[in-house]
Amino acid sequence: xxxxxxxxxxxxxxxxxxxxxxxxxxxxxxxxxxxxxxxxxxxxxxxxxxxxxxxxxxxxxxxxxxxxxxxxxxxxxxxxxxxxxxxxxxxxxxxxxxxxxxxxxxxxxxxxxxxxxxxxxxxxxxxxxxxxxxxxxxxxxxxxxxxxxxxxxxxxxxxxxxxxxxxxxxxxxxxxxxxxxxxxxxxxxxxxxxxxxxxxxxxxxxxxxxxxxxxxxxxxxxxxxxxxxxxxxxxxxxxxxxxxxxxxxxxxxxxxxxxxxxxxxxxxxxxxxxxxxxxxxxxxxxxxxxxxxxxxxxxxxxxxxxxxxxxxxxxxxxxxxxxxxxxxxxxxxxxxxxxxxxxxxxxxxxxxxxxxxxxxxxxxxxxxxxxxxxxxxxxxxxxxxxxxxxxxxxxxxxxxxxxxxxxxxxxxxxx
Amino acid sequence: xxxxxxxxxxxxxxxxxxxxxxxxxxxxxxxxxxxxxxxxxxxxxxxxxxxxxxxxxxxxxxxxxxxxxxxxxxxxxxxxxxxxxxxxxxxxxxxxxxxxxxxxxxxxxxxxxxxxxxxxxxxxxxxxxxxxxxxxxxxxxxxxxxxxxxxxxxxxxxxxxxxxxxxxxxxxxxxxxxxxxxxxxxxxxxxxxxxxxxxxxxxxxxxxxxxxxxxxxxxxxxxxxxxxxxxxxxxxxxxxxxxxxxxxxxxxxxxxxxxxxxxxxxxxxxxxxxxxxxxxxxxxxxxxxxxxxxxxxxxxxxxxxxxxxxxxxxxxxxxxxxxxxxxxxxxxxxxxxxxxxxxxxxxxxxxxxxxxxxxxxxxxxxxxxxxxxxxxxxxxxxxxxxxxxxxxxxxxxxxxxxxxxxxxxxxxxxxxxxxxxxxxxxxxxxxxxxxxxxxxxxxxxxxxxxxxxxxxxxxxxxxxxxxxxxxxxxxxxxxxxxxxxxxxxxxxxxxxxxxxxxxxxxxxx
Numbered sequence: 042x043x044x045x046x047x048x049x050x051x052x053x054x055x056x057x058x059x060x061x062x063x064x065x066x067x068x069x070x071x072x073x074x075x076x077x078x079x080x081x082x083x084x085x086x087x088x089x090x091x092x093x094x095x096x097x098x099x100x101x102x103x104x105x106x107x108x109x110x111x112x113x114x115x116x117x118x119x120x121x122x123x124x125x126x127x128x129x130x131x132x133x134x135x136x137x138x139x140x141x142x143x144x145x146x147x148x149x150x151x152x153x154x155x156x157x158x159x160x161x162x163x164x165x166x167x168x169x170x171x172x173x174x175x176x177x178x179x180x181x182x183x184x185x186x187x188x189x190x191x192x193x194x195x196x197x198x199x200x201x202x203x204x205x206x207x208x209x210x211x212x213x214x215x216x217x218x219x220x221x222x223x224x225x226x227x228x229x230x231x232x233x234x235x236x237x238x239x240x241x242x243x244x245x246x247x248x249x250x251x252x253x254x255x256x257x258x259x260x261x262x263x264x265x266x267x268x269x270x271x272x273x274x275x276x277x278x279x280x281x282x283x284x285x286x287x288x289x290x291x292x293x294x295x296x297x298x299x300x301x302x303x304x305x306x307x308x309x310x311x312x313x314x315x316x317x318x319x320x321x322x323x324x325x326x327x328x329x330x331x332x333x334x335x336x337x338x339x340x341x342x343x344x345x346x347x348x349x350x351x352x353x354x355x356x357x358x359x360x361x362x363x364x365x366x367x368x369x370x371x372x373x374x375x376x377x378x379x380x381x382x383x384x385x386x387x388x389x390x391x392x393x394x395x396x397x398x399x400x401x402x403x404x405x406x407x408x409x410x411x412x413x414x415x416x417x418x419x420x421x422x423x424x425x426x427x428x429x430x431x432x433x434x435x436x437x438x439x440x441x442x443x444x445x446x447x448x449x450x451x452x453x454x455x456x
Numbered sequence: 457x458x459x460x461x462x463x464x465x466x467x468x469x470x471x472x473x474x475x476x477x478x479x480x481x482x483x484x485x486x487x488x489x490x491x492x493x494x495x496x497x498x499x500x501x502x503x504x505x506x507x508x509x510x511x512x513x514x515x516x517x518x519x520x521x522x523x524x525x526x527x528x529x530x531x532x533x534x535x536x537x538x539x540x541x542x543x544x545x546x547x548x549x550x551x552x553x554x555x556x557x558x559x560x561x562x563x564x565x566x567x568x569x570x571x572x573x574x575x576x577x578x579x580x581x582x583x584x585x586x587x588x589x590x591x592x593x594x595x596x597x598x599x600x601x602x603x604x605x606x607x608x609x610x611x612x613x614x615x616x617x618x619x620x621x622x623x624x625x626x627x628x629x630x631x632x633x634x635x636x637x638x639x640x641x642x643x644x645x646x647x648x649x650x651x652x653x654x655x656x657x658x659x660x661x662x663x664x665x666x667x668x669x670x671x672x673x674x675x676x677x678x679x680x681x682x683x684x685x686x687x688x689x690x691x692x693x694x695x696x697x698x699x700x701x702x703x704x705x706x707x708x709x710x711x712x713x714x715x716x717x718x719x720x721x722x723x724x725x726x727x728x729x730x731x732x733x734x735x736x737x738x739x740x741x742x743x744x745x746x747x748x749x750x751x752x753x754x755x756x757x758x759x760x761x762x763x764x765x766x767x768x769x770x771x772x773x774x775x776x777x778x779x780x781x782x783x784x785x786x787x788x789x790x791x792x793x794x795x796x797x798x799x800x801x802x803x804x805x806x807x808x809x810x811x812x813x814x815x816x817x818x819x820x821x822x823x824x825x826x827x828x829x830x831x832x833x834x835x836x837x838x839x840x841x842x843x844x845x846x847x848x849x850x851x852x853x854x855x856x857x858x859x860x861x862x863x864x865x866x867x868x869x870x871x872x873x874x875x876x877x878x879x880x881x882x883x884x885x886x887x888x889x890x891x892x893x894x895x896x897x898x899x900x901x902x903x904x905x906x907x908x909x910x911x912x913x914x915x916x917x918x919x920x921x922x923x924x925x926x927x928x929x930x931x932x933x934x935x936x937x938x939x940x941x942x943x944x945x946x947x948x949x950x951x952x953x954x955x956x957x958x959x960x961x962x963x964x965x
Contacts, residue, residue, distance in 0.1 A: 206572050229570065259608055261601040265593045280512065280574075287575040294577060299585040301593045320600055350570045375580035382592035386599040393600070 071398040072391065081359045082400045083414055086421035087131045090428055093140035094127050095175050101147045101167065109153050116226075116244040116333050117150040117159060119416075120193040122407045123224070124148075126417045142222075142424050143181055143190040147171040150196045161202040165215055165448070166456040168192075168202075172217050186442050187221040188434035191424060194218075195244065197329040199225035201234040204328065209234055216447040220434070222427070224420055226331045228353025235353060240423040242416055243355040246336040248408045254313035265301040266381065267319035267343065268292070269312055270334075271327070272304075288348050289325050291374040299378060316341040320389070321367070321381055325349065336405045339365075342396050344389065346381065348374060356404060356419050358426070365395050610729045615645040615709030617702060617822055621694035622660060622716045623653040623680040626879035629663060629889055631716040636667040638720045644729070647672065647707055648714075651694040653680040659888055672701060682802050682881060688811055691715075692847050695815060696839075703825045703839055711822050713815040713850075717875050724871035727863050728819045733833055734854060735861040738774030739817045740873040741789045743807050772870055773810065774817055775862035783862050788812050801881070808876040813849040816874060819863070820850065835859050 106112055112121060124146040127133055134140050149164035176182035194200045200218045201209035210233045227234055228241040272293035274284040281290055296302040316322055322338040326349035338345040345366040354362045369380055403414040411417045620635060639646050646669040652660050656675035664671050676694050680687060710728050778784035791809050799806040823829050824836050835856035851857045864871050
């Protein structure tokens with residue numbers, strides 16, 4: 042018996058070694074991405090879960106979009122494209138009895154100012170009204186009080202529905218969403234607005250626009266560090282120190298005359314092309330820690346330098362961000378040049394190979410029509426990984442866990 | 457990430473009541489009556505404004521959070537910490553100060569080190585580039601770029617076997633130097649087979665030895681005829697001779713035909729590395745007029761231009777592909793516009809036309825020429841079976857011309873240019889382009905302040921002829937009579953100079 046066990050162990054070890062060697066052998070110039078859960082970026086969610094899409098009246102989705110078509114192009118457009126994707130996806134089921142997850146299509150981030158920024162003030166009421174609708178017309182909400190439902194809330198601080206961090210923290214996640222799974226762009230550890238089990242997604246970046254600005258791969262990368270954006274937000278933070286927790290201002294003050302740092306507030310037309318000629322792209326926090334710069338850096342092969350303490354990056358359980366990007370604490374910003382130049386060149390080349398992997402770029406995008414491995418599929422993979430649902434989420438009939446009247450008085454008004 | 461602009465801020469400020477987070481303020485906004493509470497708040501607000509003015513930042517918000525943080529149960533730590541920060545910042549309210557550290561330790565109670573609120577802007581004591589870091593960064597960039605280049609390099613490069621037929625003539629040095637420089641830049645191994653009409657000469661050997669690549673210099677006894685047709689035929693024979701050398705020596709690599717007057721791009725050598733057996737590239741045909749156009753009248757030129765606009769013939773010779781990137785035919789140069797005007801003799805001042813398909817546009821794997829190679833494709837003819845006189849283009853080496861691989865994006869890239877420029881038949885040039893013995897002075901240069909007076913001349917000076925003719929007339933006569941013997945000798949050798957002299961003489965007369 043012992044000998045047989047030994048032989049079995051040997052065979053297993055050998056198999057593991059061979060697969061490892063094969064994995065490493067076929068590499069230049071890309072490398073396979075093995076996340077903490079294995080090679081999950083290429084998983085196919087079809088067949089692993091079923092999603093039921095609630096049919097809400099068009100005032101929750103279509104009519105809002107008709108009022109302002111700009112919602113399709115801004116960075117919060119993921120909620121609209123997710124809806125469209127699910128409507129025609131093979132994971133959709135028309136029979137709610139066999140569904141694992143329930144999706145409520147409500148566009149909460151589409152009430153735009155003339156400048157194009159979304160106002161979150163009506164969103165809690167809109168969401169509440171939608172949930173009241175689904176709980177009264179279908180039995181599935183009351184069965185679990187939303188624990189097998191998921192919502193896409195791509196706004197600044199997710200389901201806290203406010204753009205100012207202090208106010209968002211004060212509001213907290215909308216009471217009714219406290220048991221549901223939230224698909225959001227915001228992610229920061231130990232923060233009120235990121236609840237356990239949420240799926241972080243990248244912000245929407247237009248894939249066609251980025252594809253049309255690709256330059257030949259042979260073009261040598263000659264810029265060391267690249268960044269375009271605000272360092273001070275003079276309109277909203279005149280005295281400084283609030284915006285980006287002072288990190289962007291620190292970058293400017295420390296490196297504005299450093300020839301290695303190509304940083305400015307300009308809006309060049311060659312922004313995408315420049316990113317493809319840079320080795321490092323800074324992705325510092327702004328008013329919220331997430332930014333479309335991360336998506337752009339990954340698509341253009343520029344190593345993202347993430348300056349946002351405790352940030353949770355998109356699909357963090359599937360993508361090993363530590364191996365792909367460089368994380369710099371906000372307090373270490375004055376030493377950014379030392380940090381970046383002390384990275385060994387082999388590590389930098391490895392990061393570039395990982396970034397060159399097409400499945401990595403695909404996972405950050407929301408292409409129309411959907412393609413295998415893209416962000417829609419990663420969301421579904423994330424949802425599939427949470428199955429099967431724990432028995433404890435199912436409540437006894439009539440049992441209520443959430444307090445429907447909690448929250449500011451303004452939220453309780455009908456929408 | 458997103459924050460409202462000032463415009464929006466003002467829009468919000470118009471509705472203060474519903475958007476202030478702290479409850480007590482609502483009562484103050486609602487109350488229109490002058491209750492003591494309202495007055496108290498007003499006074500306090502004014503005081504806070506004054507303090508802010510002095511300090512330089514708005515601290516009233518923070519004070520509110522501090523005061524009312526006890527009413528909010530969950531997030532006290534978030535609001536306490538900014539106030540502690542406030543105490544450290546009051547000492548140095550200037551934005552550009554560097555702070556010792558963030559009071560992070562207090563917030564660690566909540567498990568997070570990130571706090572909301574105002575933070576200092578950290579600046580290091582000497583916020584300027586450090587030269588050592590800059591050097592390291594440049595080394596990193598260099599390494600990254602090297603890796604980028606390596607991705608596009610050819611794996612397993614094969615030797616380039618260049619075949620060049622040549623013969624000694626005025627323009628030979630010009631043309632061969634171009635080929636020498638091109639071959640010197642090729643990043644692969646090169647074997648250069650130079651076949652010379654009229655036998656091996658030292659002149660040619662001197663030029664090709666400067667290339668630094670391995671050369672095989674062969675002579676063919678026949679002299680180069682002075683008609684283009686004859687030249688094309690002899691060159692074909694010379695190239696076949698070179699191919700036989702490849703066969704005998706069993707040279708391994710890719711054979712390309714580098715005619716001495718053609719111009720080659722470096723991409724050509726990279727592209728031909730991907731040849732499997734027999735490839736074809738597109739050549740740009742530079743058929744120039746040779747000066748013939750000057751003689752035609754203005755009307756004729758206009759007519760030509762009109763015709764050209766109608767035809768738009770592209771001067772490219774090479775493979776043509778169909779939509780599925782397979783070889784469908786050949787682009788050849790259209791000689792019709794030059795009918796009747798083309799050059800026959802090598803020194804004609806007329807357009808030199810290329811052959812239907814130039815040798816230079818074809819490359820082949822040297823193994824096609826070897827004897828006894830097992831995996832040679834059946835559609836290639838054995839070299840021994842090729843009769844010298846019958847060969848016009850290397851396609852004759854194949855039984856099936858459709859097996860040719862089109863290179864350079866299926867013929868879309870022009871990788872080399874065909875050019876034929878030759879001097880007049882009677883042009884002479886100094887052997888090896890070395891002037892020996894040195895030239896006689898015919899005319900002094902006008903402006904050099906020579907200490908010798910212009911009239912005095914020693915018999916052999918090393919100065920060359922200059923442009924200034926008028927002043928020198930008497931002088932010319934002088935030198936001619938004095939150093940007639942050496943002059944006579946030099947007359948025979950340096951004919952261009954003689955031309956100048958006779959011209960001057962005729963002007964004088």
